[in-house]
Amino acid sequence: MTFLGSLSSWSPVRLALVGGVVGLVAALAAGGVFLTRASASGPPAFSGGYGDWEAFADPQPAPAIDFLDPDGERINLDAYKGQTLLVNFWATWCAPCIRELPALDELQADLGSDAFRVLIISIDRKGLEVAQPFLDGLEVEHLRTAADPKGALAREMKATGLPTTVLIAPDGKVMGRILGDAEWNSDGAKALVRYYLK
Incomplete structure (x- = not known):
């Protein structure tokens, strides 16, 4: 049958x-x-000290709040439009921040280009006069720090703890963030950055 x-x-x-x-x-x-x-179709998974990479479903423009560039000039994030930015808020008194700075430096060395830049912004109240010498003492070779001594930009960017790192697309929209230190020199971090560079 x-x-x-x-x-x-x-x-x-x-x-x-x-x-x-x-x-x-x-x-x-x-x-x-x-x-x-x-x-x-979304970004690859990536985790840090306090949690996972949070990709924003509805990216919004970064706030146009002034801070000091590494030369002490007042600028805002619009000055970097056209580049993908990994913006890291840190402070000299923050142990997890200090721990991740060499990894951010290595990421800048490996992937930094006209299309991508790591931008670290200190929220130390004394600004560049404290932050840059501290950074120099860590033998960070590929990064200079900007400063947000009043923390105005950090607050608007919802940096509820330190370090906080956000990624901004070339059009100026904030694509996602992670709280806490992360291994930015890892393959996972580089895959995350490359995802946003495509």
Whole structure:
């Protein structure tokens, strides 16, 4: 007896049950493919000391609040439009900040270009006169620090703890952030940055 012949002898209830199971399996398989595609379209997973990379579903423009560039000139983040920026808020009194600075320096050395830059911004109240000499003492070679001594930009960027790192797209929109120190010289960090550079 062929398979089709055996189906003709099945009761309608049995056929309905088998059809339902086949339909459910097909729906689950299709759903699994859909879920895989949806997760594959977002940024790669990346974790730090206090949590995971948070990609924003509805990126908003970075606030146009002045801070001091490494030369002490007043600028805002609009000055960097056209580049992908990894902005890190730090302070000389913050142990996790100090721990991650060499990794940020290495990331700048490896991926820094006209298209991408690591921008570190100290929130030390004494500004550049304290922050840059401190940074020099760490033998950080590829970064100079900017300063936000009143913490105005950090507050607007929702830097609720230190360090906080945000990624800003070339159009000036804030794409995501991570709280706490992270291994920015790791393959995972570089994959995250490259995702936003495509």
